[in-house]
Amino acid sequence: MGELLRRWREALEREEPVAVATVVDGPGRGGKLLVTPEEHVGTAGNPDLDRAVVEAARGLLEGGRTEMVHLGPRGQRRMDDVSVFIQSFAPPPRMYVFGAIDFASAVARIGKFLGYRVTVCDARPVFATRERFPTADEVVVAWPDEFIKSAPVDRRTVICVLTHDPKFDVPVLKEALKTEAGYIGAMGSRRTHEKRTARLREEGVTEEELARISSPIGLDIGARTPEETAVAIAAEIIALRTGHPGGRLAERQGPIHARPAEEARR
């Protein structure tokens, strides 16, 4: 139990997602399991039950949800001998917006709307001001590539590079590709992106790495204003996370919440 509490405190201090499962009814009542995306500590009673609880906890943790789960004594589904209360402690995912341009304000606003902790970063102090980004959690004056090197990034992190100036873009994208960020989008016309990818290739970035960059950024909805562009970007962030293709639901067959590309989830 000491180990479990230590890991729990550690995760909370580091703002890492962590779930704690407690057997509240059935054999093994009082058993506790701590579950992170990578490991688990403790036991709910036996290894089979542990496996089922860990799986359930990781599913809930992804959405930051807290729920009562009912299982059989060996973790069987559709049984209810054991009741496990699974509590998620998931810090908000992070969104980094590089380039304090007009579009950045709309992207920061929709980031907050979706529950992100939003940081806007630009090297130019006249643009990266609190007044221009009142809804952002953090406005940082720094070179984007320097900033991203030491910023916390996990698989839920979203990186939007809006500068469309190779001088800023190339170094920050190169650093962003070294992280496990779930989304890396870069604004700019196809021509800008071609120049950018040529420069990134010169810097040794591989084709596989380049394929991680969403550029031109966003879904193809004909967005023109900053707000419309922010909607297009937000929709792409969600679609990539869930492995859905975009396009209209009205034109697709099958249930709405089926996940056509479960393996595309990160």
Place this chain on the structure above:
Amino acid sequence: MGELLRRWREALEREEPVAVATVVDGPGRGGKLLVTPEEHVGTAGNPDLDRAVVEAARGLLEGGRTEMVHLGPRGQRRMDDVSVFIQSFAPPPRMYVFGAIDFASAVARIGKFLGYRVTVCDARPVFATRERFPTADEVVVAWPDEFIKSAPVDRRTVICVLTHDPKFDVPVLKEALKTEAGYIGAMGSRRTHEKRTARLREEGVTEEELARISSPIGLDIGARTPEETAVAIAAEIIALRTGHPGGRLAERQGPIHARPAEEARR
């Protein structure tokens, strides 16, 4: 000029979109043209120039933009003998949200973000309250079908039916289909929508009319939370207006702002 001023005042009073073009430099200086989506009054000097100015004004009016336009004496593009100042007076487009459910609050918020004048309407006074929809311009307690019958609707109007209860849905959709609304979306699973369309067919709604309903509502991005669903709906509203298919820009060829289906614009 008297006719022009009368139409101008009329348009502003009725909150109809109207642009006023004034020749500020070149032959015919001082000439004025009033342009609405349907008609024009006055002249910039000659019929050829008028045609070009009307076309430019309607383009600007669509986005509510005000700009200086340069043309040749007969309206030629890429010439600058004549400078015309075109000022748009476009009232915000309207969004009607029917069904004061939890999802409606997120949809109302993103509607405001995109610049809509948002009305939330529900027959149940306990749900349709100002407290639940602080960002909406208007919260109305009324039967949705009764409300839509007398509400102002034009081609820019967006109607979101979120009730997913055939009792409310069928009558309001039937009335919505009688309007020229640019977007009519209806929430619900495919099964709900099948029941709904069966009922609408019984009420005499044609297949062509049914095809106007976006249901299941929104782009296919795997949205689950109210905020994600609101992003999916907003993205579909924009995509349908511009005639873009959704999907990822990164996976499409050609320039970003080309309009693959100009004729799909309403």
